Amino acid sequence: MTLEVVAPERFKLNGVINFETSPVVERQGRLLLQETGGERWEIDLSGITQADSSALSVCLSWTRLAGDHQKSVCFTGMPDELEALAQVCGIQRLLDSVSCLAGESPVE
Numbered sequence: 001m002t003l004e005v006v007a008p009e010r011f012k013l014n015g016v017i018n019f020e021t022s023p024v025v026e027r028q029g030r031l032l033l034q035e036t037g038g039e040r041w042e043i044d045l046s047g048i049t050q051a052d053s054s055a056l057s058v059c060l061s062w063t064r065l066a067g068d069h070q071k072s073v074c075f076t077g078m079p080d081e082l083e084a085l086a087q088v089c090g091i092q093r094l095l096d097s098v099s100c101l102a103g104e105s106p107v108e
Contacts, residue, residue, distance in 0.1 A: 003029045009038040014047035022054035026061050033062060039071055042100070046077025053085050060091070063098055074100035 001015030003025060011032070017025055033041055043062065048055065059075060066073035075098060078086075086092045 001025050003032055003043075005032070005036075006044070009036060009040055010042045010044070012044040012047050014049075016050045017048055017055035017058060018050065018052045019054045022058050026058045029058065029062055030065060033065060034069070041066055041071060041073045043073065043075050044077045045075055045079060045082065048079050048082065051079065051082050051085070053089060055082055056086055056089060056091060056095075059095065059098075063094075074098055076100060 001013070001017055001021045001024070003011050003013050006012050011029075013025070013029075015021070015025075041062070043059075045059075063073055075095065078095070078099060083092070083095075086095050
């Protein structure tokens, strides 16, 4: 799994995000996002090939990190599997508040 820079302030998460890999990808993302200038982070989740509820924890951690740095964040391409988990966990509204279509302004 990787979080790669695809353009200024735009990132793409790829691979399997599960209880084993999520601490590594969260840490990797935290470092990468903190290095990034600008006012917003757009994170594309469409490259996730498999996810469990720990992937939601990673998204929430990065959302909190953005707020701590007075940045806005949005997520695009959320896989259906992850959306279903968010619904079951009761955090779908929270994730909806930080999701955006490419080119739209994210919620601050």
